[in-house]
Amino acid sequence: xxxxxxxxxxxxxxxxxxxxxxxxxxxxxxxxxxxxxxxxxxxxxxxxxxxxxxxxxxxxxxxxxxxxxxxxxxxxxxxxxxxxxxxxxxxxxxxxxxxxxxxxxxxxxxxxxxxxxxxxxxxxxxxxxxxxxxxxxxxxxxxxxxxxxxxxxxxxxxxxxxxxxxxxxxxxxxxxxxxxxxxxxxxxxxxxxxxxxxxxxxxxxxxxxxxxxxxxxxxxxxxxxxxxxxxxxxxxxxxxxxxxxxxxxxxxxxxxxxxxxxxxxxxxxxxxxxxxxxxxxxxxxxxxxxxxxxxxxxxxxxxxxxxxxxxxxxxxxxxxxxxxxxxxxxxxxxxxxxxxxxxxxxxxxxxxxxxxxxxxxxxxxxxxxxxxxxxxxxxxxxxxx
Numbered sequence: 001x002x003x004x005x006x007x008x009x010x011x012x013x014x015x016x017x018x019x020x021x022x023x024x025x026x027x028x029x030x031x032x033x034x035x036x037x038x039x040x041x042x043x044x045x046x047x048x049x050x051x052x053x054x055x056x057x058x059x060x061x062x063x064x065x066x067x068x069x070x071x072x073x074x075x076x077x078x079x080x081x082x083x084x085x086x087x088x089x090x091x092x093x094x095x096x097x098x099x100x101x102x103x104x105x106x107x108x109x110x111x112x113x114x115x116x117x118x119x120x121x122x123x124x125x126x127x128x129x130x131x132x133x134x135x136x137x138x139x140x141x142x143x144x145x146x147x148x149x150x151x152x153x154x155x156x157x158x159x160x161x162x163x164x165x166x167x168x169x170x171x172x173x174x175x176x177x178x179x180x181x182x183x184x185x186x187x188x189x190x191x192x193x194x195x196x197x198x199x200x201x202x203x204x205x206x207x208x209x210x211x212x213x214x215x216x217x218x219x220x221x222x223x224x225x226x227x228x229x230x231x232x233x234x235x236x237x238x239x240x241x242x243x244x245x246x247x248x249x250x251x252x253x254x255x256x257x258x259x260x261x262x263x264x265x266x267x268x269x270x271x272x273x274x275x276x277x278x279x280x281x282x283x284x285x286x287x288x289x290x291x292x293x294x295x296x297x298x299x300x301x302x303x304x305x306x307x308x309x310x311x312x313x314x315x316x317x318x319x320x321x322x323x324x325x326x327x328x329x330x331x332x333x334x335x336x337x338x339x340x341x342x343x344x345x346x347x348x349x350x351x352x353x354x355x356x357x358x359x360x361x362x363x364x365x366x367x368x369x370x371x372x373x374x375x376x377x378x379x380x381x382x383x384x385x
Contacts, residue, residue, distance in 0.1 A: 065321045069164035069314055070184055076167060077329070083322025085114040090323035092119050095127055095147040096191075096310065099343040107339055108327060115323050124151055131315075135160055140317040143324035146331065149358070152178070152187050152311050154365040161186050162316040164325060168332040175358075176309065176348040187311035189348040190331045191340045194356070195232055195264070195306040198271050198282035201296045210278060212303050213244050216252060223256045224277030227383055228267040232281045233259075234375035235306040238359040241375075243303040252382045259383040272297055283308075285344030301354035309348065309358065 063071070071079065084090070090108075094101055105117040120142075122130065128151050134141055135158070145155070155161050156178070163180030169188055176189035197210055204210075208220035216225060227233045240249050258276070260267060264283045270276045272295045280302060287299035312331050318324040330336045337347045346352070359375075360368045 065162050065314075065316060065318055068321050069162045069325060070182070072165045072167075072183075077326070080322045080326040080329070081112055081115075084112065084320070084326045087320040087323050088114070088116060090115055090117045090320055090327055091141055091143045092117060092327065093127055093131065093142045093145050093147070094119065094121055094310075095123060095151070097121060100340055100345070104339070108330060111330070111335070112326060115326070117327070124148065127151055128154055131155065131160065132158065135317070138317075140315065140319050142315050143318045143320045144327045145313040145315060146190060146310055147313075148308065148310055149187075149360050150365060150368050152313050153360065153363075153368070155313065155315075156186050157365055160316055162314045162318070164314045164328065166325075166329050166332050168329065168334075171349050172332070173348065175361075178311070187313040188332055189309045190312045190336065191310045191345040192348050192356070193308040193345060194284040194301070194352070194354075195236060195281060195308065196284060196287075196299050196301045196354075197278060197280040198268055198287050198297050198299050199278045200271050200274055200276070201298055203274055203277040209298075209300075210280075210302075211300060213240055213248065213280075216255065216278075216280065221255060221278055225252075225255055226258045226260055226267060226270060226276040226279045226281075227379060228264055228279070228281040229259045229261055229376070229379060229383075230263065231372070232264050232267075232283075232306075232308075233379050234372055235308070235357075235359045236281050237375040237379050238371070239302070239304040239306045239357045241378075242357065246378075249378060249382060257383040259380065268297070283344075285346070288344055301352075303355070304357035305352075305354045307356045307358055 068083075073079070092104070101119055101121045105119060108117050109115065120130070124147070127145075127147055131142060131145070132154075145152070145161075152161070163184035163186055165184055166188065169177065169183075169185060172188055176192075178186040178188075180186055199209060203224065204221070208218060210216055210218070210221065215221075227236070237249065260270065262270075264281060265286050267276070267279050268282045268286050268290060271279050271282065272290060282299065284299055287297060290297060291299075312328045314321075314324050314328055331340070337349065341347065359371075363371065
């Protein structure tokens with residue numbers, strides 16, 4: 001191959017036509033045997049290659065979603081941001097509510113200008129239905145998913161998720177990452193909410209204050225205990241079965257437990273008002289907010305603390321993969337964790353002084369659904385509406 005042919009092999013024709021490329025080529029040809037010109041030729045080729053290869057990474061043309069998701073070079077953020085600016089937008093699907101879902105676009109767009117962010121917020125049923133229908137129709141819309149583990153498990157089993165790398169994964173414990181291979185994950189936990197017992201400090205005092213599940217059987221608490229009959233209540237029953245067994249759960253029938261079709265926030269409001277003395281289905285995040293406002297309550301962790309966790313996942317066919325991964329990295333970063341903490345959400349990086357309990361751990365989506373139905377049935381059996 002001629003020197004010109006070799007040069008064109010490494011240097012695209014568009015670059016070859018530039019003045020700089022022509023000068024380099026003519027200089028090499030003018031003195032084929034000159035050592036100085038050979039060094040110039042080699043140096044020129046290396047410079048062009050160094051310029052060209054990052055550009056390929058940034059445009060994403062040479063990378064599939066899977067390859068880009070696994071990209072772990074030091075310039076990852078730069079590559080993703082440059083690519084995201086070219087893509088221009090990001091679609092985020094989440095089950096988060098109460099602030100993060102509406103405020104995240106403002107924070108992300110301020111940090112990464114040039115990337116417009118849209119949000120779809122739905123509950124578990126709405127999210128799984130929307131994502132699977134779009135996949136079946138091959139109408140790919142969602143870029144980044146942030147939701148609870150049961151939904152992510154379904155998507156994983158349907159092979160709709162791309163394993164990914166993030167420079168922030170190392171700071172997270174192994175039990176809050178759904179690992180793939182080669183250091184990649186299907187998702188990592190970006191936020192946690194802890195379910196424990198809240199009691200009204202005016203209605204329940206002294207020896208009557210529960211410190212564990214067994215204390216719920218105290219005679220002083222008869223008729224004062226209330227459960228939320230949502231997923232929250234079912235997860236508490238699961239924790240009780242794991243730590244105390246079914247015989248203990250059956251004993252709770254004697255305590256005249258009341259059941260309420262309300263949210264975790266609403267059940268806490270019932271404790272604050274004195275309508276309930278105690279509820280073991282209250283989120284720590286809600287309690288913090290109420291206590292800071294002077295509410296007469298305290299929150300106590302039980303033997304096991306049911307943990308509602310949300311994870312960050314990347315769809316296998318994300319239409320804007322650079323933006324998708326850039327936002328995923330943001331949520332897992334210290335800045336992202338600080339942002340989520342403003343809404344009372346805890347970070348999985350932290351080590352609380354109680355034992356976290358993940359009800360769905362080790363289960364397939366089908367297994368979890370069946371177990372959840374059992375927990376809900378048992379909850380209805382021990383209580384009264």
